[in-house]
Amino acid sequence: xxxxxxxxxxxxxxTVIELAxxxxxxxxxxxxxxLYFRRVRLDRPPVGTFNGRDIGILLAFIIALPFLYAxxxxxxxxxxxxxxxxxxxxxxxxxxxDRKWLWLGTGLLIGANIWTSRTMLGTxxxxxxxxxxxSVLVALAAIAVANLYVQxxxxxxxxxxxxxxxxxxxxIFSSVFPLTNKLVQEFLGAPLDPSLGMRFGIDNFxxxxxxxxxxxxxxxxxxxxxxxxxxxxxxxxxVVFGAFVPSLVPLLVNFVDARTDVLVPAQAFFGPAAFLxxxxxxxxxxxxxxxxxxxxxxxxxxxxxxxxxxAPAPEPASV
Amino acid sequence: MFETGIRQLRMAIGMVxxxxxxxxxxxxxxxxxxxxxxxxxxxxxxAQQLLDxxxxxxxxxxxxxxxxxxxxxxxxxxxSPFYARRFAxxxxxxxxxxxxxxxxxxxxxxxxxxxxxxxxRCTDVAGVLATRTTGTTGHPAEIWLSxxxxxxxPALGALSxxxxxxxxxxxxxxxxxxxxxxxxxxxxxxxxxLASAGCRLLGIVPPDEALDHxxxxxxxxxxxxxxxxxxxxxxxxxxxxxxxxxxxxxxATSGEILSTSLAQAACQTLGVSRVDDSFSMTEVIPVxxxxxxxxxxxxxxxxxxxxxxxxxxxxPAAPGTLGTVVITPYFPYRDCMPVFRYDTRDxxxxxxxxxxxxxxxxxxxTSQVLGKADHLLSLSPAEVVTSRQLIxxxxxxxxxxxxxxxxxxxxxxxIQLTLPAAAIAGYGDVAAQRHFAEAGLDVDLVxxxxxxxxxxxxxxxxxxxxxxxxxxxxxxx
Numbered sequence: 135x136x137x138x139x140x141x142x143x144x145x146x147x148x149t150v151i152e153l154a155x156x157x158x159x160x161x162x163x164x165x166x167x168x169l170y171f172r173r174v175r176l177d178r179p180p181v182g183t184f185n186g187r188d189i190g191i192l193l194a195f196i197i198a199l200p201f202l203y204a205x206x207x208x209x210x211x212x213x214x215x216x217x218x219x220x221x222x223x224x225x226x227x228x229x230x231x232d233r234k235w236l237w238l239g240t241g242l243l244i245g246a247n248i249w250t251s252r253t254m255l256g257t258x259x260x261x262x263x264x265x266x267x268x269s270v271l272v273a274l275a276a277i278a279v280a281n282l283y284v285q286x287x288x289x290x291x292x293x294x295x296x297x298x299x300x301x302x303x304x305x306i307f308s309s310v311f312p313l314t315n316k317l318v319q320e321f322l323g324a325p326l327d328p329s330l331g332m333r334f335g336i337d338n339f340x341x342x343x344x345x346x347x348x349x350x351x352x353x354x355x356x357x358x359x360x361x362x363x364x365x366x367x368x369x370x371x372x373v374v375f376g377a378f379v380p381s382l383v384p385l386l387v388n389f390v391d392a393r394t395d396v397l398v399p400a401q402a403f404f405g406p407a408a409f410l411x412x413x414x415x416x417x418x419x420x421x422x423x424x425x426x427x428x429x430x431x432x433x434x435x436x437x438x439x440x441x442x443x444x445a446p447a448p449e450p451a452s453v
Numbered sequence: 454m455f456e457t458g459i460r461q462l463r464m465a466i467g468m469v470x471x472x473x474x475x476x477x478x479x480x481x482x483x484x485x486x487x488x489x490x491x492x493x494x495x496x497x498x499x500a501q502q503l504l505d506x507x508x509x510x511x512x513x514x515x516x517x518x519x520x521x522x523x524x525x526x527x528x529x530x531x532x533s534p535f536y537a538r539r540f541a542x543x544x545x546x547x548x549x550x551x552x553x554x555x556x557x558x559x560x561x562x563x564x565x566x567x568x569x570x571x572x573x574r575c576t577d578v579a580g581v582l583a584t585r586t587t588g589t590t591g592h593p594a595e596i597w598l599s600x601x602x603x604x605x606x607p608a609l610g611a612l613s614x615x616x617x618x619x620x621x622x623x624x625x626x627x628x629x630x631x632x633x634x635x636x637x638x639x640x641x642x643x644x645x646x647l648a649s650a651g652c653r654l655l656g657i658v659p660p661d662e663a664l665d666h667x668x669x670x671x672x673x674x675x676x677x678x679x680x681x682x683x684x685x686x687x688x689x690x691x692x693x694x695x696x697x698x699x700x701x702x703x704x705a706t707s708g709e710i711l712s713t714s715l716a717q718a719a720c721q722t723l724g725v726s727r728v729d730d731s732f733s734m735t736e737v738i739p740v741x742x743x744x745x746x747x748x749x750x751x752x753x754x755x756x757x758x759x760x761x762x763x764x765x766x767x768x769p770a771a772p773g774t775l776g777t778v779v780i781t782p783y784f785p786y787r788d789c790m791p792v793f794r795y796d797t798r799d800x801x802x803x804x805x806x807x808x809x810x811x812x813x814x815x816x817x818x819t820s821q822v823l824g825k826a827d828h829l830l831s832l833s834p835a836e837v838v839t840s841r842q843l844i845x846x847x848x849x850x851x852x853x854x855x856x857x858x859x860x861x862x863x864x865x866x867x868i869q870l871t872l873p874a875a876a877i878a879g880y881g882d883v884a885a886q887r888h889f890a891e892a893g894l895d896v897d898l899v900x901x902x903x904x905x906x907x908x909x910x911x912x913x914x915x916x917x918x919x920x921x922x923x924x925x926x927x928x929x930x
Contacts, residue, residue, distance in 0.1 A: 180500035180616065181485050182457030183492040191455045286454050287492040426494030 145385060148337060153381035155339040159269070159330045160349055160377050167277045167350035168357055168365060172433075174229050176285045183287030189296050196344065197303065200313050208324065215326035216244050219275055226278020243271045248325040255323050261333040264323070265340075269330040272343045276330075280350035289422050290355040294412035297348050301405020308399040345400045349376050352408050356415065359422035361433055364415055375407040376400060457485040468755075471524040473601060473785045479608035483647045486615045487622050500616045508754050508815065518758055519551040521783040526550045528575075528784045529793055535565070535572035536793055555760075556768070560779050560796040566594040566736065573790045580789050584636040586735045587708075587913055596735055598636065599789035606739045607643030609756075609786075615648050619703060619729070620674065622649035627672035629663050629681050630708075631916040632656035636735060641676060650674075656918045657681055660688035667723075670700035675723070677704075679711040680912030682719055682728070683848075683855030689722050696724025705729040708913060710824065710841050712848040715855050732822060737780040737795055739787070747811040749818035750801060756786040760794070761803050761819050764826060770803040775837065777826050778819070798826040800839060830863045838868060838894065846892035847872070852880055856914060858906040864897070871899040873906035 203211060223240045231239065247267040254260030308314045321327045322338060331340025349372045357365035380400040416422075423431065460482045467474040489496055508514040526547035529536035540547060543558045566573060574580060580597030587593065614620035628641045638654050645652035653672060655663055663685060666672065677685070682704065689698075704725050716728040732742030732750055740757030742750045752759035761776035762769060770776030778799045782791060802820035809818060824840025831837050838861070847857035854876035862869045870889070877885040882898055889896045907915055 178493070178497045179454075179458070179461075180497040181461065181482065181489050182454045182497075183485075183489050184454045185456070185488065188455050287489075424492045424494075426492065429494075 148339075149381055149385050151334055151337070152339045153377060155332055156341050156377040156381050157373070159273070159341050159346065160372060163273045163276050163330070163346045164349050164353045164369065164372055166273070167280045167354050170277050170281050171284065171354045171357065174281070176225070176229060176282060178286055184283060184289070184292060185287075186292060186295075188288075189292045189299075192296065193299050193303075196300070200307065200317055203317055203321070204313075212248065212325045215328065216248075219244055219271060219326060222275040222278045222282075223271075225282060226274070243267060243274075244326065247271060251323055251325040251327075258333060258335065261323075261338070265332045265338070268327060269332070271326070272328060272330040272346065275328075276343055276346040276350055280347055280354055283351060284354045284358055285425065287425055288351065288355060290352070290359040290412055290415070291422065293348070293351045293355045294409045297352065297401060297405040297408040299405070300344070300348060300401040301399075301403075304399030304401040304405070308402075314399070341400070345376065345404075348401065348404065348408075357433070358425065358428045360415055360419040361423075361431070364419065367415070368411065371407055371411050372404070375404040379403045457482070457489075460485065467785070471520070471785060473788070474605060476601060476604035476608050479605065479612065480647060483608055483611045483615065486612060487649050490615065490622060495618070496616050504613050504616055504755075514754065515552065517754070522550050522552070522555065522758065522781065523548055525781065525784045525787075525791070525793065529791060532575040532577045533573060533791065534576070535561075535569060536791075539793075555794070558794055560762070560767070560794045561792050562796050563594055563736070563798070566596075566792070567592050570595050570597075570790075573792065575789060575791065578789050582635065582639070584735060585633065587631055587634060587916060594736060596636070596738075597790045602739075602788045603639065603643075605786070605788075607640055607647055609739060610640055610644045611647035614644060619705070620644065620648050620650055623651075624648075624673045624702075625651035625653060625671065626674040626676055627653045627655060627663070627667055629655050629657060629675070629677040629685070631913060632918055633916070634735070636738060657914060657916050658918055658920055660684040661692070662920060664688055664692065664694065667701070668694060668698045673700055673702050675701055675704045677706055678913040679706045679709040679715060679730075680856035680914035682706055682711070683715055684914050686715065686718050686722050687853070687855055690718075695722060699724050701725050703729065705731060707731045707733045709856075710822065710844050712841075712845045712857070714845070714849040714853075718853065718855070730821070732799075734780075734797055734799075736792060737782055737797065740780050740782050743813065744821060745811040745813045745818070747809075748821055749804065749809065749811055749813070750821045751813040751816040751818040754816060757782040759817070759819075761801060762796075764800075772803050772806045775800050775802055775823070775829075775839075776819075778822070800824050800826050800829065830861055830868060832863050832866050832868070832895075838863075842892070842894065843868075843870070846889050846894055847876065849892070850876060850880065850885065850888060852876055852878055856912045858909045858912075860909045868894055868896045869899060870894075870896040871901055871909060873903045873909065874900050875903045875906070876900075 202214070206214065220240055223243075224236060227236055227239075247264065250260065250264040250267060254263060304314070318329075318340075328343040329340040330343070330346060331338060333339070353365055353368045353372060356368035380403055383403075460478050463475060463478050464482060486496065508517065526536075526540065526545070530540050530547045531537070539558065539561075545554065545558050574597060578599045578601070581600045582598045582603060583595050584598065585593040585595050611620070615622075620626070624645075626641060626645050628638065630637050632638060632654070642652045642654060644650075653666060655666065660681075667675065667685075675682075675685075689695075701723050702725065704719060704723060706728055707730065711728060711730045716730070719728050720726065730744045732744075732752075737757065740753050740759065742752045742759070744750055758781040760769065760779040760781075762779050763771070763774065763776055778797045778801055780795050780797060781793050784791065799822045801822055804818060804820060808814070811818075821841070823842075824844075828840045829837050830839075843859060843861055844857045847859055848855055852875065854873070858873050858876070860871040872885075877898075877900065880888075882900070885898060886896060901909070
């Protein structure tokens, strides 16, 4: 049963719970994304691979997204989010599930969350059910999208640059123009709020889908680029700068200026750390492996041996 | 990834709308293919459909053909003086044209092109490069290309070559076709540039010169015509060269008949698994055909319509019969000097009605080209001998007389076959006649001196290009 509180909890308790939620979410999603990468091959389009300009397009989309959130009426926003989740899940889990079960599962997850957010948020148990549904949906989407991008050719270099840019974005939109804080508060409880989290007592603890996506991308891209050792190093970096540092910062801020309502921009810490880590890996390990080189390597062969879905056979060469 | 999607969408919209395609967009799409191959080693699973189109459904295919014909005819009726007159004379309504109505429009023959080239030039576009047919079968025809065509065709060629793994970034293509075949030369160089491959344009130089460049891993691809391939194989065997001396992974030929014997010899000597024998022709560029492993010739559906017409009636050839290949390149793939229902006079056999089972079964096919219509030998009303039959038989002689030099005439229901002495040297008349009989050819042999060999049958390899290095006697003179 979930713990309930009638009174606000102390900052230390809050920090510990936030850390626990972040750790569980980050570790579970990142590990599952890696596992997925090792075992499942997604279909890819005949032509196309991720390049630097795609990162620019992605960033522009991410920057525009909060304004879209603020501008759209709630029904349109819910529709937009539903479409996004449906796309992510249908592409990501098509190799694993029969079409019937895939659509049924996706529909149930999305439908249940919309229903719960409209009818059951009057109680802590209702909130916890809402968070549980949302967490599963968000985790599955983050795992799928991270794999779609990395299996689509996104290199660690691009992930590092994206993380760095998002770090700057996070700082700007949480400190200079506090749009992120406003959105987090406004959309709490809204259907398909793109966050993973849980409620304990009167407090909600969450981590955004964007953060989970970047962590998963970084771990998977490091594994693809340089193998298991690099993946372990990336994993350690994610745990430290993605979970511990952002969770512990409120304690430090409170110690300094006694504020307790701090929204911590996780990418502000993780982005620069990820970028430096990538530079170090590049210096230490050299050129990144391509997807073809990864598949031909022992890591790729190990994956193939336990593959849940075999890689699509290439078209016979025409003569 | 996102950009590539947008480029593919732009290309698809262009193809559906029938407006001129953006060659720059296609060029960037080729860059995307190169990047895709660098990352994944191969294109994604649906690459074939991207190239060949979703034409498995006959109704959908017919609808596409009718739309493309109308689009092409509408433009020609306004911009091409020759076809404006021809459509008017045939009382054809371009906007209502379809496969059934197409038969009312007479075929265009090479004589039309040679005698009135200016009338074929569209008035809404400027020509920037003129190219001529090689003229091995008569007076050469001159074809003008627009800048758009010169940019579009290489992009389309590079796209299909890369996606079909016929060309890879890092390949080096050696081109041994006549240097006067400016379109072929331009296309080869431009396709390689777009595909990040190297290109060596050599022309029909002395075979030893070409072998010097091919050997030692100097090229991974060879593009030539069958007769020059014959000279290369002969020279390589004379020099004792074998597969270990080459790094070739593909040999492609077109423009002439490639015999089975020569193809096998080329594979053994040059170390490739097969010789790709495709169909292309200056007058109907960019429409091409590919030969499958079942020796069918599959005709490109996207860029043009290929008909096979009965030689006597001009109606579609019946299954099993011979017909002449008639091609209509569609707008917007042909721009400056288009032809409509161009009779290539290349003969092919209509395949039996059964469904195809080859790897290109989704694309309509005929037999391989069997020769020129004017070179058919009619032994009786029911028996016709094609050039391919003769070339196959001659090039299968144990003397390996490649390329086949011969002259053939029908004489009292038999074939009078003139060969140079070298073709049967050490083999004998009797054995040679038995050899031809086993190939189903009842021949009377006439043997002439080897000095007359090249006058018996012209081949593209006769378009020799001299080099100062090959004229050693003059050096220091």
